[in-house]
Amino acid sequence: MADQTVEGSPGPIDKVTDIGRDIGEYIRQQRNNAKISLRQLSRLAGVSNPYLSQIERGVRKPSAEILQQIAKGLRISAEALYVQAGILDVPTGGPVPDAIRADTGLTERQKQVLLDVYESFRRESTAAGNTDDPSDPPPPRAEPTAERPADIAGEE
Incomplete structure (x- = not known):
């Protein structure tokens, strides 16, 4: 049975296009945050400049291997790109x-x-x-003594 979509709702091809656009926008945002040009990222990632441009514009959907190279060039985790691309769950x-x-x-x-x-x-x-409950109060602080002055006991 063929996929049927309600008029106006996205079909499977539209969803793939949206994922490609989303990952492209995310890569562009990360590149801009890192203050590097498209050409610089292309060199760092070992991905051709035209191909990288197509990815950023959402024209191409990169493979996991290409995402890994781009992540390396951006110095971010590949996992972050995989999640953005829909390859991994959040x-x-x-x-x-x-x-x-x-x-x-x-x-x-x-x-x-x-x-x-x-x-x-x-x-x-x-x-x-160590299975302490994180809501337990912290242990009491050491009190200063003659052998343990205030600066060593953690007091200021």
Whole structure:
């Protein structure tokens, strides 16, 4: 049975075109944020200038390999481009990863580094058997003593 669409609603071909346009706009935005020209990105990514231009304009939909090369040229995570292109689902997270991803003051590269560090701490904590409830209050601070002056005890 052929795909049927209601008049005015996008069909499968339109959806692919939208994905191509979305990823192209995203790449252009990241390139502009990085303050590099189309030619510079073309050289850095090893993708021809005309092809990269077609991707940015939504005329071509890049493969995962091309997205990886572009991500390398932009110095952002390939995962970010894969999610934008619809190749990967949006990663699950929680309040901390969601806040990092939502921060418009960070570049994609900075977000990825923060997420990597956060996840490594989570894995380390889990491996050590630390299952503290994050809503538990922090342990009490050490009080200053004669052997432990205020600056060492964490007091100012």
